[in-house]
Amino acid sequence: MKTNINHILGKAWLGLAALALPLASCSDWDDHYDPSTGDGGAKTTLWQAISSEADLSNFAHVLQGCGYDRNLSGSQTYTVFALTNDGLSAEQADSLVSAYKEQKNQGVRDNDNTVIRQFVQNHMSLFTQPVSSLTNDTLTLLNGKIAPVTQTAINKQEFITANALHSNGVLFTIGKKLDYFPNIFEYLGIDSRIDSAYNFINSYSRYEFNEAASVPGGINEDGQTVYLDSVSVLSNSLFSSYGNINSEDSTYWMLVPTNDQWSRLVSEYHDYFDYANTVNKRDSMQEANTRLAILRGTLFSRTVNPDRSFADSAVSTQANSYQVRKYMDLEPYDIFYRPFDAGGIFDGTIDAECSNGHVRIAPNFNVPKEKTFFQTVKVEAENVSRQDTLIDASQPLTVHQVTSDNPFYDKISSNSFVSVIAENTSTNPNHFPVAAVQYSIPNLLSNVGYDIYVVFAPQWAYNQYIPEEDLLPNRFRCMLYYTNKDNRQLNRRLDLKTNDPLKVDTVQVASDMKFPACSYGLAQPNVKLRIMSQVSQSQTSKFSTDFHIDCIIFKPHEN
Template sequence: MKTMKYILMAFLPLMALSCQDEWDEHYGQANPMASQESLWQALKGRAELSNFVRLVENVGYEYYFDGDRMFTLFVPTNDCLTEADVDSLTEVYNAQKSNRIKNNDNTVIKQVLQNHMAMYNYAAIASGDSVQMMMLNGKYSYLADGGVNGVKYLSSNMLYRNGVLFTVGSRLPYFANVSEYFTMDDELDSIASFFSRYNVYEFDASRSVPGEIVDGKTVYLDSVMNLKNVMFDELGYINREDSAYWIVVPTDRQWRKLYEEYKTYFNYDNRTAKRDSVENVMTHKAIVQGTVFNMNVQPSVNDSVISTNYNKANYRYYKCLRPFDEGGVFSGARSVECSNGKVFISDNWEIDKRTTFFQEVKIEAENAYYQDSIAKCKEPVSTYTVPSGNPLYGQVSGNAYVQVEPRNTAVTPLIRFTIPNLLSNIGYDIYAVFAPAIASDTLTTDTLPLKVKFSLKYNDQDGRQVNDIKMENPEGGTYVYETTPNVVDTILVARDYKIPTCSYGLSEPQVRLTVESDRGTASKYTRILRLDCIVFKPHEDDNNVSNE
């Protein structure tokens, strides 16, 4: 149904074509039939609404109905809001208040009172039309076909000094959004607890109720605090009513299982500041990365979905193919409709870590930021680019490489790189990519192969750098590697190499790879290092199949 949003100030005509004349006649500003009573006076004067009045008084909310702000109220009668209901709701309100839950997030305020209060004035309209309203809790509701959100009203369009009153025969249903649903499902305590750690509140003066001015400052009768969560900034605003998000979440059992598996990948050394906290946070973030999908940007949801972490520049990650097919990210999950999307609850996790946080780490050798040190070479080192007309253009990463030349004929040059963001206890295949001299100059006479050696350093569990570990050629059983001349040559330095400590997210480098030219027969080998890039790629085996 096509909806039209109306934001109507007090005593202005409602903009519904089918009933505008009737509204102007019956509720116009000069209409003598318009009561000068407040909504609160009207509520207290109607015996069939006494239970609602008592609930309002029990939570101290009556100032909303007796002030100057304009509301449309949908008040349940005593037949559907009983005295026992009020007693139970009051008990819940007081329990949450004693736990320092703010009024705006107290479930009695948010899911009951504010759920029956629309901002501004609205009126019942002709059959077949629909009006969208924003409720005080931020939810959207609809006036249509003699009811609100499908709940028939018993009386309507009663205009008072500060709003319009409807009565309804049952309480209006509360439709949770994605972020709210976590707290409402007994299977999702773990993820609800994770997100709640990042909740902060910001004061919203526009929605707060001002009182007197004391010492030049406004004292608010009710201070509305908007929820802000830094995890939503990273993953998606799953708390916003005007959004459309799907999210896959693990049950508590699955959450614990994933945590035990993933925490081994975030084993920081003992000198890492706040080590236990960092390990805990990074492990939990690894679980939720790639789980949120903005449905406004999905071209074909049955073919593939991209998560909010997706980046076109690194397109191999955070994209899931055939999500509803067997083994797909949504397959086998219990689906729950929410006001701004869907929650897919999974007890059989189908999000492959190799498409999320198990990522290839690639550094461009010409990037000075990663050049830790150089020795026995001419300084400074040189960066060469590959001209667009060169046959190797596009084969060299970034079409640039670093060149390290020996200081003299008696030495072999070396260059050491820092490697960031490596996980602990996963196998990496380590590659070094070399460019030939002809990549920058097709007329060069330096067309000899290169003999080269590698060594690795990293922090041990106590935070000390281990001595250089010589890399053994997995394809030759020696510590020397040899390039193929006149091609862009990728050398496998190590296969399935595990580093015991994690450096993911740390500002201080911990892993260093040294590349050193090896002495060879001068007439047969060059000693100039021409490095394109270094790659640490998570090892693939038959038991680890990617979604890509």
């Protein structure tokens, strides 16, 4: 099913749904581009030509009402595609001017004013660009949109007159408006069915001064540069991490839940991001991360997903590459197989075509959280930054690399593990060392049941010639340390366990362990797991006092 964008745009016959972007100052257009020299000696400006033509009076009314009579009276050159009165009635022109003034009074800057962007700038481009019998190209309009142009038409609208050269550009006339084709970001703000997603994404929008695109005009008395034209550009931090859905130069698909689905997901995900009361801006973090979790895995670059592969798997912009996944032994998060099949992420979605791709509207949001943010957390034992405490063991821990000719190659995470070698580190020469190592566990969700595993590597993974009778199991216990919502330290002593020293042994040490405070995205994790030897001096003939640890796994599950 396809959605008719022009129908959604609504007011008058043009989309005037104001995109509520943050405000920033920017000067009017200045005459800082080189004027064309191919105007055939015409002495009238574009504005003089348009305003003196009776059949363009309604178009002229809109231009003057929006302040563009000044633009078209200067030395900056433009190409204008002016609507005749047959294509723009006096009533429609009045509606456009009223809408422009209404947004202006609300503080909307001109380049964000929908009348300017969707109508005025949609009917002109920079520089003098006449057509000829050889013309079969595209033209970048003043709002950044790309329009196909031939000798006789632009965007399939036939020219009534063409190539009328004037002192500051060239004038064409057309009998029907040029349709405005929103990009994905703009479309989110136009379609009221999905504006919950837009409102959240747009909350990250800022306008930033662009020095390279601005025109300096001198130095003031304080030694600061004064700009004749200060250009500000839209910046949104989510664009860099998810995808630049505001760009006309890239092509994306975006899967967006309807507002009721958005509300359902916010309610479902909210308790996963319940931070301790001592965390700075904990409420803001909870609100933001809940909604970022919904958006995760919903944007797809068509450069990465060509037609041939898209039907088999949809790789989102946040997915790790195959090389990274293989090297770090990661699961294929943010990748969705058979996306168009029944139950797939695109199943039952409504398609809306945009200037830079497609929005897929999801009345039933089929993105499984287990494939995006609801992830298994794995800590590699050799990761020094996660080694929190070492007791009665030689330092640093010995790291072993599994060679490609070893039978355990590719059976151990990242093909590396550590040996925790018991060592008397006290001043008492008679002390029997009981080795322990403690790891900090990052990015855990709150109010989620985790099954916890310690994965042990066999010594054969680094030395295949150790006699089997010399390989002894470990007898160990784990302790969990974590904090509650008030940042009070809690702990839990877990059951005694042993492992099989002849294989890569994944030992479950806890099940359905829930943590009251989330640590997702925090620099300092609030959960730690200590692995402690439970071998006495009299038991050394049956159990090893040394550990060989591959990794620690916290696997989430629903109740």
